[in-house]
Amino acid sequence: MKPAPEPGELRERALRLLARREHSRCELARKLETAGFERAEIAVLLDEFETRNWLSDRRFAESWVADHRARAGSVKLAYDLRQRGVGDAIIEAVLSDNRDSEFERARAVWEKKFGSAPADAQEKARQMRFLQSRGFAAELIRRLVPDAGHD
Known part of the structure; x- marks a missing residue:
């Protein structure tokens, strides 16, 4: 079992994490809880950080x-x-x-991965599944893939 962190470490640890990159409130709270800090203390600190616009x-x-x-x-x-x-x-x-810009982004992802129109229905389905796995909407994919070989 890890020793309990010192009280002053909470603020320092939170600021260090925020200095590296932006965090959501939930994400930062989870990391601080994992480090052994008390949930109530974390909530008070994060409220202060949001008030100061350090956390958004x-x-x-x-x-x-x-x-x-x-x-x-x-x-x-x-x-x-x-x-x-x-x-x-x-x-x-x-x-x-x-x-x-979502259609253009989907087209760029598609072109990087495939570069040419699907030769048959099986290939078309594979390309559509790939774009769907990347989080593009089905309607957008249907517009993109049949039109894939044309500018």
Whole structure:
């Protein structure tokens, strides 16, 4: 069993984690609990961090989407953000800013992986499954794959 962390370590550990990258409130709380800090103390500290704007789920979501949107569709991005404790209102707001470029992003992912139109139905299904696994919407995939060989 690990020894209990010192009381002053909580703030220091939280600031160190935030200095590396943005975190969602839920993600940061989980990491601090795992390190052995008390849930009540964590909540008070994170409330203070949010008040000072050092911690922001919105900023985390924007950062996450910016880092991952080239490889993933809105469905996957929304799922990943929910897994990290970001609320649906924030997810919808952040992803609505990126909806207009989703077709171009899907096309870029498709071209990098396949580069040519499917030769038969089996290949078409494989390409569609790949794009679906990357989190692109089924309607967008249907528009993209049959049109894949044309500019």
